[in-house]
Amino acid sequence: xxxxVRFYVEGFRQMTTGRALWALIIVKLLIIFGIMKLFFFxxxxxxxxxxxxxxxxxxxxxxxxx
Amino acid sequence: xxxVDWSRWQFALTAMYHWxxxxxxxxxxxxxxxxxxxxFRTRDRRWLAMTKFWMILFGINFAMGVATGxxxxxxxxTNWSNYSWFVGxxxxxxxxxxxxxxxxMESTFIAVMFFGWNKVSPRFHLASTWLTGIGASISAVWxxxxxxxxxxxxxxxxxxxxxxxxxxxxxxxxxxxVAIHKIIHSIASGWTLAGVFVIGVSCWFLxxxxxxxxxxSSIKVGGWVGLVGLLVTLWAGDGSxxxxxxxxxxxxxxxxxxxxxxxxxxxxxxxxxxxxxxxQNDEDEYLFDISIPYGLSFLATHDPHAFVPGINDLIEGRxxxxxxxxxxxxxxxxxxxxxxxxxxALRAFDKAYAAGDQAAMDAAKADLRTNYKYFGYGYLxxxxxxxxxxxxxxxxxxxxxxxxxxxxxxxxxxxxVVYRKPAWLGKKWLLWIGMLSIAAVWICSEAGWIxxxxxxxxxIIQDIMPTRAAISDIATSTVITTFWMFAAVFxxxxxxxxxxxxxxxxxxxxDPGSTDK
Numbered sequence: 264x265x266x267x268v269r270f271y272v273e274g275f276r277q278m279t280t281g282r283a284l285w286a287l288i289i290v291k292l293l294i295i296f297g298i299m300k301l302f303f304f305x306x307x308x309x310x311x312x313x314x315x316x317x318x319x320x321x322x323x324x325x326x327x328x329x
Numbered sequence: 330x331x332x333v334d335w336s337r338w339q340f341a342l343t344a345m346y347h348w349x350x351x352x353x354x355x356x357x358x359x360x361x362x363x364x365x366x367x368x369f370r371t372r373d374r375r376w377l378a379m380t381k382f383w384m385i386l387f388g389i390n391f392a393m394g395v396a397t398g399x400x401x402x403x404x405x406x407t408n409w410s411n412y413s414w415f416v417g418x419x420x421x422x423x424x425x426x427x428x429x430x431x432x433x434m435e436s437t438f439i440a441v442m443f444f445g446w447n448k449v450s451p452r453f454h455l456a457s458t459w460l461t462g463i464g465a466s467i468s469a470v471w472x473x474x475x476x477x478x479x480x481x482x483x484x485x486x487x488x489x490x491x492x493x494x495x496x497x498x499x500x501x502x503x504x505x506x507v508a509i510h511k512i513i514h515s516i517a518s519g520w521t522l523a524g525v526f527v528i529g530v531s532c533w534f535l536x537x538x539x540x541x542x543x544x545x546s547s548i549k550v551g552g553w554v555g556l557v558g559l560l561v562t563l564w565a566g567d568g569s570x571x572x573x574x575x576x577x578x579x580x581x582x583x584x585x586x587x588x589x590x591x592x593x594x595x596x597x598x599x600x601x602x603x604x605x606x607x608x609q610n611d612e613d614e615y616l617f618d619i620s621i622p623y624g625l626s627f628l629a630t631h632d633p634h635a636f637v638p639g640i641n642d643l644i645e646g647r648x649x650x651x652x653x654x655x656x657x658x659x660x661x662x663x664x665x666x667x668x669x670x671x672x673x674a675l676r677a678f679d680k681a682y683a684a685g686d687q688a689a690m691d692a693a694k695a696d697l698r699t700n701y702k703y704f705g706y707g708y709l710x711x712x713x714x715x716x717x718x719x720x721x722x723x724x725x726x727x728x729x730x731x732x733x734x735x736x737x738x739x740x741x742x743x744x745x746v747v748y749r750k751p752a753w754l755g756k757k758w759l760l761w762i763g764m765l766s767i768a769a770v771w772i773c774s775e776a777g778w779i780x781x782x783x784x785x786x787x788x789i790i791q792d793i794m795p796t797r798a799a800i801s802d803i804a805t806s807t808v809i810t811t812f813w814m815f816a817a818v819f820x821x822x823x824x825x826x827x828x829x830x831x832x833x834x835x836x837x838x839x840d841p842g843s844t845d846k
Contacts, residue, residue: 288392
């Protein structure tokens with residue numbers, strides 16, 4: 264296990280272009296998960312209904328009324 | 330625009346940005362693996378330098394593309410919640426497998442690929458490079474299976490109690506002909522795209538009179554991978570055309586702007602659609618066109634004399650046999666009526682379910698099953714609602730075909746020049762063509778997806794669910810906000826990638842040093 268951790272740590276340490284890339288990836292993930300998912304993209308059925316039976320009933324009601 | 334239109338635009342924007350990165354990942358990983366294999370066999374350090382250079386570009390592209398696909402899944406839960414619930418585990422299972430494979434296979438082997446030089450054995454490193462590429466392709470396979478199911482829904486049964494389609498046959502879903510052709514077509518197109526990318530970048534080095542040997546060797550690998558990729562893409566594309574003719578004939582008719590079909594139907598090689606033409610008038614289909622006789626019949630059925638129905642034939646349910654007899658199949662008006670009967674059966678089931686009346690539930694379920702294949706038509710107000718946007722489907726299909734044909738010529742010329750006329754590699758105009766072809770291959774690739782996705786409208790699941798039924802009850806303003814947010818973030822990301830990649834390309838490959846031999 265130690266070997267694997269050291270492998271990754273040394274790998275990251277020796278990166279050149281990769282450091283800028285990791286910075287970009289972290290910023291991207293923060294925007295995607297920390298802002299977009301949190302504030303703009305709720306799972307509507309999970310948020311509004313407490314169990315699968317209610318979710319099924321809601322979808323059935325919507326799909327038979329459109 | 331309605332919330333459906335904004336959500337569709339948002340999904341299209343996200344998917345198209347995502348697809349900018351994916352094919353290069355798929356193809357470049359294979360090219361890097363081939364280069365490392367040559368290094369492994371020859372121990373020639375020039376191939377090592379080449380492998381490392383293209384591997385870094387692969388890494389930049391991979392890093393930029395990673396997680397852009399996650400947003401599509403967010404959109405399923407927020408914008409398309411009815412659809413997400415309705416497709417159930419059929420869509421969920423392939424996506425879950427893709428997530429696990431992407432995480433374990435790619436993240437493990439990609440680390441060995443980048444960090445493992447001189448730390449693991451050359452053989453293990455080479456295996457990791459291949460497995461990174463294979464892992465990326467396998468990830469793509471599951472996404473393409475999910476997409477194919479939406480184009481040709483098989484291997485499921487609808488359960489009105491769960492309100493979900495339940496998978497009845499995993500093999501039917503995974504091995505449907507639509508899935509097989511789409512998987513091969515899409516992955517091989519990635520090889521083609523990466524081949525052009527490698528050639529284009531190498532042409533830049535030749536134009537700048539830098540790293541000549543490196544560039545020539547890269548062009549040879551890129552040329553062969555690209556040519557093989559393109560030939561496989563063409564073969565699978567031919568299979569996809571047969572599938573479209575069989576399972577999505579309305580899409581085929583839109584791809585050709587064909588309203589009234591015939592035996593021995595010609596294909597339009599180039600044309601300008603008449604914007605005044607629609608399924609309800611008698612205007613000419615094209616303002617201008619150049620056609621190839623019997624082409625569409627051959628493309629659709631491999632029989633040059635076969636009947637290919639047009640948009641109006643399909644709406645009216647008209648098919649003409651080889652003997653010239655007109656056969657009426659199920660017209661779209663009849664499909665709408667049968668779809669509405671299916672809706673009525675679902676309402677009856679809902680009432681029986683609420684009342685706990687098992688006999689009534691069984692009866693409603695049987696009624697629903699009878700007409701379920703037309704369920705989606707019940708949402709349409711008119712048969713003409715089932716016609717996709719013809720102009721966009723027509724133009725994107727023809728852009729794909731024209732650029733695909735150009736790329737075939739491009740690869741043949743590139744390989745001819747690099748092997749037989751290497752002196753021509755000093756000609757500036759040829760090198761500029763090589764570089765500009767990078768834009769052409771990306772346009773070709775995106776055009777293919779637009780054809781596939783716009784051409785199947787109005788359906789989100791072919792015949793079963795139109796986009797208008799799939800949408801969640803959300804405010805249009807929310808979708809508009811996130812649309813522009815995505816546009817800004819993704820454009821910034823794309824600019825960042827192009828800057829980082831441009832800087833790395835300008836730096837060029839490392840000095841190969843001496844050979845191991």
